[in-house]
Amino acid sequence: MSGGQSRIELLQGTLDFIILQTLRWGPQHGFGVAQMIRAHSNETLQVDTGSLYPALHRLERAKLIDAKWDRSDKGQRVRVYRLTAAGRKRLVAERTKWERMTQAIAGILNPPIAEGES
Amino acid sequence: MRWLWGRPRRDAELAEEIKAHLEMAVAQRIERGESPAVARDNARREFGNATHVAEVTREMWGGASWRAFGRDVRYAARGLRRSPSFTAVSVLTFALAIGANSAVFSVARAVLLAPLPYASPSELMRLYGADVKDPTSRWPFSPADYLDFTAQQQSFSALGALETTTATWLPEKGEPEILSPLYVTPNLFPTVLRVPAQYGRSFTVDESENGKDHKVILAQRFWQRAFGGDRGAIGQRMQLGGDSYEIVGVMPSSFSLGLNEDVYFPLGFGDAMADAVRARKQHYVHVVGRLKPGMTQAAARADVQTIAKRLEREYPESNSDRTVSMMSLHEWLVGDTKRPIVLLQAAALFVLLIACANLTNLSLSRAMGREREMAVRAALGASRGRLARQLLTESVLLAAAGGVIGVLVATSATRVLLAINPGALPRIFTVSIDTQVLVPSIVASILAGGLVGLVPALGIARADLHGSLKEGGRGASGGRGGERVRRVLVVAQIGLAVMLLVGSGLLIRSFEKLTGASTGFDAEHVLTAQLRAGGARYDSASAVNRFYDDVMRSVAAAPGVIAVGGVSILPTQGNVGTSLRIQGKDVDEGRLPDLGYLEVRGDYFKAVRGRLIAGRLFENSDRADGPTVALLNETAAKRHFPNGDAVGARVRIGPDPKSQPITIVGVVADMRDVGSGAPTRPTIIMNHVQQTWDRSLSIAVRTTGDPNSAAAALRRAVKAADPLLAIRNVETLDDVLSSSLAPRRFSLGLVATFAAIALTLAAIGIYGVLSYAVTTRTREFGVRIALGASTHSVLMLVARQGLAWAVLGLTLGIAGALAAGRLIAGMLYGVGALDLWTYFAVAAGLFVVVAAACLLPASRATHVDPLTAMRAE
Numbered sequence: 001m002s003g004g005q006s007r008i009e010l011l012q013g014t015l016d017f018i019i020l021q022t023l024r025w026g027p028q029h030g031f032g033v034a035q036m037i038r039a040h041s042n043e044t045l046q047v048d049t050g051s052l053y054p055a056l057h058r059l060e061r062a063k064l065i066d067a068k069w070d071r072s073d074k075g076q077r078v079r080v081y082r083l084t085a086a087g088r089k090r091l092v093a094e095r096t097k098w099e100r101m102t103q104a105i106a107g108i109l110n111p112p113i114a115e116g117e118s
Numbered sequence: 119m120r121w122l123w124g125r126p127r128r129d130a131e132l133a134e135e136i137k138a139h140l141e142m143a144v145a146q147r148i149e150r151g152e153s154p155a156v157a158r159d160n161a162r163r164e165f166g167n168a169t170h171v172a173e174v175t176r177e178m179w180g181g182a183s184w185r186a187f188g189r190d191v192r193y194a195a196r197g198l199r200r201s202p203s204f205t206a207v208s209v210l211t212f213a214l215a216i217g218a219n220s221a222v223f224s225v226a227r228a229v230l231l232a233p234l235p236y237a238s239p240s241e242l243m244r245l246y247g248a249d250v251k252d253p254t255s256r257w258p259f260s261p262a263d264y265l266d267f268t269a270q271q272q273s274f275s276a277l278g279a280l281e282t283t284t285a286t287w288l289p290e291k292g293e294p295e296i297l298s299p300l301y302v303t304p305n306l307f308p309t310v311l312r313v314p315a316q317y318g319r320s321f322t323v324d325e326s327e328n329g330k331d332h333k334v335i336l337a338q339r340f341w342q343r344a345f346g347g348d349r350g351a352i353g354q355r356m357q358l359g360g361d362s363y364e365i366v367g368v369m370p371s372s373f374s375l376g377l378n379e380d381v382y383f384p385l386g387f388g389d390a391m392a393d394a395v396r397a398r399k400q401h402y403v404h405v406v407g408r409l410k411p412g413m414t415q416a417a418a419r420a421d422v423q424t425i426a427k428r429l430e431r432e433y434p435e436s437n438s439d440r441t442v443s444m445m446s447l448h449e450w451l452v453g454d455t456k457r458p459i460v461l462l463q464a465a466a467l468f469v470l471l472i473a474c475a476n477l478t479n480l481s482l483s484r485a486m487g488r489e490r491e492m493a494v495r496a497a498l499g500a501s502r503g504r505l506a507r508q509l510l511t512e513s514v515l516l517a518a519a520g521g522v523i524g525v526l527v528a529t530s531a532t533r534v535l536l537a538i539n540p541g542a543l544p545r546i547f548t549v550s551i552d553t554q555v556l557v558p559s560i561v562a563s564i565l566a567g568g569l570v571g572l573v574p575a576l577g578i579a580r581a582d583l584h585g586s587l588k589e590g591g592r593g594a595s596g597g598r599g600g601e602r603v604r605r606v607l608v609v610a611q612i613g614l615a616v617m618l619l620v621g622s623g624l625l626i627r628s629f630e631k632l633t634g635a636s637t638g639f640d641a642e643h644v645l646t647a648q649l650r651a652g653g654a655r656y657d658s659a660s661a662v663n664r665f666y667d668d669v670m671r672s673v674a675a676a677p678g679v680i681a682v683g684g685v686s687i688l689p690t691q692g693n694v695g696t697s698l699r700i701q702g703k704d705v706d707e708g709r710l711p712d713l714g715y716l717e718v719r720g721d722y723f724k725a726v727r728g729r730l731i732a733g734r735l736f737e738n739s740d741r742a743d744g745p746t747v748a749l750l751n752e753t754a755a756k757r758h759f760p761n762g763d764a765v766g767a768r769v770r771i772g773p774d775p776k777s778q779p780i781t782i783v784g785v786v787a788d789m790r791d792v793g794s795g796a797p798t799r800p801t802i803i804m805n806h807v808q809q810t811w812d813r814s815l816s817i818a819v820r821t822t823g824d825p826n827s828a829a830a831a832l833r834r835a836v837k838a839a840d841p842l843l844a845i846r847n848v849e850t851l852d853d854v855l856s857s858s859l860a861p862r863r864f865s866l867g868l869v870a871t872f873a874a875i876a877l878t879l880a881a882i883g884i885y886g887v888l889s890y891a892v893t894t895r896t897r898e899f900g901v902r903i904a905l906g907a908s909t910h911s912v913l914m915l916v917a918r919q920g921l922a923w924a925v926l927g928l929t930l931g932i933a934g935a936l937a938a939g940r941l942i943a944g945m946l947y948g949v950g951a952l953d954l955w956t957y958f959a960v961a962a963g964l965f966v967v968v969a970a971a972c973l974l975p976a977s978r979a980t981h982v983d984p985l986t987a988m989r990a991e
Contacts, residue, residue: 001759017158029139030135031142044856049136049139049166050166053132053174053175054177054178061178061179069131072142076138078142079135081136091588
C-alpha cells in the first residue's frame with residue numbers, strides 16, 4: 001500500500017472506532033474526518049479513502065451515525081456525518097474496551113512501570 | 119425501502135461526495151502553496167482510484183446481492199472480452215458438451231421419462247404369454263385364453279386387446295393404398311386406456327365382431343392426411359379392403375398405440391371361439407390391462423399366473439408349460455430402444471465431465487496467470503470471497519453462454535438425426551426440445567460452470583496473494599496444490615476417454631462383424647415392395663394365386679428383370695412362429711418345438727440369391743391342389759434332423775394335430791431374419807401358392823441394373839392385375855438391410871463421436887498441463903542443459919510425465935470399462951465385452967495421441983536456451 005513507512009495501516013474495526021471518536025467533536029464531512037484522524041495521530045495514521053468511505057457508509061447503515069447534505073465554509077455542498085445516540089453509546093463501550101486493551105498491552109510492554117494514558 | 123428506491127440517486131450522491139472530497143483536498147494543497155496542477159495530481163494520487171472507492175462503498179449499501187451479482191457479471195464479461203481465445207475455447211467446449219447432453223436427453227425424456235398419452239399411464243400393463251421353460255419368450259394370447267383371463271382376473275379394472283392387420287384403402291380420388299389398421303376391443307379406448315375419441319365416438323360393445331358392422335375410427339395423422347382435418351369426415355364412408363366402412367370417430371393427435379396405425383376396427387372373438395382349434399391354439403391377441411388403483415404389479419402378476427396354472431390343468435393339450443407375465447405398457451413400448459438411449463446418455467455425460475475437467479484445467483492456468491491481477495485487487499480492498507465469486511461468475515457465464523449455443527445446436531442436431539433415422543423411435547414418443555429439456559440443460563450448464571469455477575475459486579480463497587505480489591507475480595504460490603489438482607484432472611479425463619473409446623471400439627467391432635457376417639442373401643440389385651390381395655374379391659385361394667401370378671409374370675417380362683419372387687416377411691424384418699410335429703417321432707403335445715414360419719412364392723430364392731443346400735426348391739409342379747411341400751432352413755434341419763434326413767421327412771405344423779401333412783423337399787441356407795443379428799430362428803418355409811391365407815406378400819425383383827428401374831413395371835403390373843389394389847414400401851433390398859442396421863449405426867455413430875471428442879479434449883488437457891509444467895520449469899531445464907543433459911534425456915523427462923498419466927488413466931479407464939461392461943454387453947454382436955483386440959487398439963491409439971500431445975511441450979523443453987533461462991531471474 002502507498003504511504004510512508006512511518007504510517008500505520010488501520011485494522012478494520014479500529015477504523016470504525018476512530019471515526020466515531022472523531023465525530024464526537026462535532027459533525028464532519030469525509031475529507032474532514034480523514035484530516036482529523038491524520039492530525040490527531042501526529043500524521044501517523046493514514047486512512048485510505050477506499051476504507052474510509054465504506055466505513056462511513058457501513059456505520060450509517062448500522063445507524064451509529066447519520067448523514068445529511070450541508071454547505072462547507074466555502075459554500076461547497078458536502079455530506080456531513082454526525083453521531084447518533086446509538087453511536088454515542090457504542091463509542092463509550094468501544095472506548096472502555098479499547099482502554100482496557102491498551103492498558104493490558106502497555107503492561108506487557110513495560111512491566112515495572114505503571115500505567116499512563118495515551 | 120429507501121435503500122432500494124433511491125439507488126440511482128445514491129450513486130449520484132456518492133459521486134458528489136467523492137468529488138467534494140477531492141476538491142477540498144485540492145483547495146487545501148493550493149493553500150499550502152502547491153500549484154493547482156500539482157495539487158490536483160497529488161490529491162488524486164492520495165485519494166486513490168475513485169471508481170474503486172465508489173465501488174467498495176456501494177458494496178456497503180448491501181440490500182440487493184443481485185446488484186452485486188450484476189456487477190460481477192459485468193466484470194466477468196469485461197474480463198472474458200479481454201481474452202477472446204480462452205472465451206471461445208471455453209464456450210465452444212461447453213456448447214459441445216451441453217449440446218450433446220441436451221440432444222440425447224431430449225430423446226431420453228421423450229422415450230423414458232415422459233408419461234404415455236393415456237390417463238394414469240402407470241396403471242397400464244402389457245400382458246403376454248410366456249413359455250415356462252423360457253421366461254424370456256413372449257407370446258400373444260389365444261382368443262379363448264384372453265376371454266378366460268378377462269373373466270377370472272381380479273387385479274385389473276379392465277383388460278383390452280388388439281390385433282394388427284393390413285388393408286387396402288381406395289380413396290375417392292387417387293391411387294389405392296395399403297394401410298395398417300388395428301383391431302381393438304371396444305373397451306380399449308374408453309375403459310382401458312381412458313382416451314375418448316376427439317371427434318365422434320369410440321366403438322360400442324355390439325360393434326365388436328371383426329368389422330361386421332363396417333365401422334372405423336381414424337387415427338389423427340391419417341385423418342389429417344386423408345380428410346385434411348375435416349370434422350365432416352365423421353359419418354362419411356371409406357372403401358377399405360373392398361368394403362364400405364362408416365367413420366364413427368377420430369382419435370386425438372397425441373394418441374397412438376405405437377404401431378404406426380392408420381385406422382381402427384372393432385375386435386371380437388365370436389368367429390374365433392366357434393372354431394375349437396383356433397380358439398385356444400392360435401396366439402394373435404395382444405393384451406393391455408389397467409391395474410385397479412393401488413394394485414401392485416407383483417400382486418397382479420401372481421393373480422394372472424394362478425389363472426394360467428388353472429388353464430394349464432384344464433387345457434393341457436394347448437396350455438401346458440404356458441404361463442403369463444406382464445410389464446408396464448411403457449416398458450413394452452420402449453423395448454429395445456432403452457439400452458442405446460441409456461448408453462448414449464452415459465456417453466454424453468462423460469463428455470460433459472471431461473469437458474468440465476478440461477475447462478477446470480484451462481481456468482486454473484488462467485487463474486495462475488492472473489494471480490498478480492488478483493493480488494493487486496486484493497490489495498485494493500477486494501475481499502477473497504469477492505475474488506472467488508468473481509472467478510465463479512466468469513465460469514458460470516461461460517457455461518451459460520455455451521449452454522445456450524449448445525441447446526440451439528442440439529435442437530437442430532436432434533431434428534437432423536431423427537430425420538436421418540425415421541424408424542429409430544416408435545412414433546408414440548415425440549421428441550421435442552421444450553422446457554422439460556431446457557431447464558435441465560440450463561441447470562446442467564450452471565452446475566458445470568460452477569464445478570469448473572470451483573477449483574480456481576478455492577485456490578484464490580486460499581492462495582497467498584500478498585506473497586505472489588512480492589514475488590513479482592511469477593506465480594510460485596498456489597502452484598503446488600493447483601498442479602496436483604490439474605494432474606488428477608488430466609488422469610481422470612484420460613480414464614473417462616478410455617471408457618468411451620472402449621465402448622465405441624466394441625460397437626465398431628460389432629458393427630463390422632455384423633456387416634461382414636453373411637446375411638444368407640444378396641441385397642444388391644433387388645427391389646422390394648409390399649402387396650396385399652385382401653377383401654371379399656380375394657376370399658378364395660385361386661383368386662389370390664391368380665393375382666400374384668399375374669403380377670409376377672408381367673414384372674418378370676419387363677426388361678432388365680432377372681427373377682421375381684414373393685415372401686411373407688423380407689429378410690431382417692422379423693419372424694413369426696408356429697410349432698412343429700415330425701411324423702414318426704414321439705410328440706409331447708404340450709412341448710412342441712418352436713419354429714419360425716415363412717411363405718415364399720415364385721423365384722424368390724433366385725431373386726435374393728438364397729442358397730439351396732439339399733433337395734430342391736419349389737417348382738411349378740407344386741400346385742395349389744397338389745401335396746403340400748415345404749423347405750427348412752439350415753438351422754431347423756440341423757436341429758430337428760441331425761442325421762441329415764430332413765429331405766423327404768413328413769411333418770405337421772401349428773396347433774392342430776390333424777392338420778395337412780407336409781413333405782420337406784429341400785433345405786436352404788439361413789437368411790438373417792432380425793436386424794439385431796441374433797441367431798436365425800429355425801424356420802419352415804412354405805409355398806405361398808399352397809398357403810394363401812396370408813394375403814400380404816413382399817415382392818422381390820432382381821434386376822440387371824438399377825433396381826429402382828423395376829418400380830414402374832411393378833406398379834403397372836399391379837394396376838393391370840387389379841386396379842383397386844396398391845403397393846407400398848417400395849425400396850431396394852439394400853435399403854431394407856441398411857435400415858435394419860440403422861439403430862445400431864445411429865448409436866454407434868454418436869458414441870464414436872463422443873469418444874473422439876473425449877480423446878481430443880483429453881489430449882488438449884495433457885498438452886495444456888505439460889506446457890504449463892515446462893514453462894514453470896524453464897530454469898531447471900536451462901540448468902540441466904547447461905550441465906550437459908542430452909536432448910533425448912530432456913525430451914524423455916517431459917514425455918515420461920505425460921506417458922505416466924496416460925498409463926494411470928488407461929488403467930483406471932480399463933477398470934471402469936470392465937465395470938461398465940454390462941451396460942453395453944447386450945448391444946454387442948460377435949465380440950465379448952472383454953474383447954482384447956479392442957482394448958489393445960484403444961491402448962495403442964491412446965499412446966499415439968498422448969505422445970503427440972507430449973511432443974510439442976517436450977521439444978520446447980529441449981530448446982530452452984540455458985543463458986536466457988538463467989538471465990530471466
